[in-house]
Amino acid sequence: MRYSQKRMATTPNKAAADKVANQNVAQGFVYLPLIAGWLAPGAGHFLIGKWIRGLLIASSVVCMFALGLAMHGKLYAGAQDILDLLGLAGDLGNGLMYFVGRTLGLGAAPVQVTTADYGTKFIVVAGLLNVIAAVDAHNLRTGRKAS
């Protein structure tokens, strides 16, 4: 009786603990796909070997951002009111593309035509889609999403 209790109390627990320890070692820095995916669209999926998904995400987000700039959309630079703050938050989702665009002085002209307003929305939505994709890469990395 004592022997069986001992086995039940230790062996399965040890096996489970070993499994968790092995998973933790294998996972490493689990936020890397999240950060990489935010900085460069699709990079989070590339890091975990989802090449086609990463390519589709990268092409979608980059094309949307580039079309937004081509339509003379605005890159939000500051937050004068709450709507600007929301726009800035969306734009920041583009990661490095936003900072490079700001550095090059893109999207700085005032919005004067309708298509420029479409472009501004394209840029904001590209950032939001990029955040969704980065979180998806993180979920794949942690195992919260199966595949």
Next chain:
Amino acid sequence: MFRPSHFLAVLLFALFASTVFGITQRETPRRMFYYGAYCFALFVGSVIVLSWVMYFIAP
């Protein structure tokens, strides 16, 4: 400067957004494709319906 029509802008927006939605919200490639197509149809369909609604209620 790229100056698309309103409808072309809608099509491009729907295409890119549906692609990311499909990939991130479903788990298997087949279900991703169907969900992406579903989102695309909803984006474009709702724009067409709302456009006609605005056409009829416009003064």
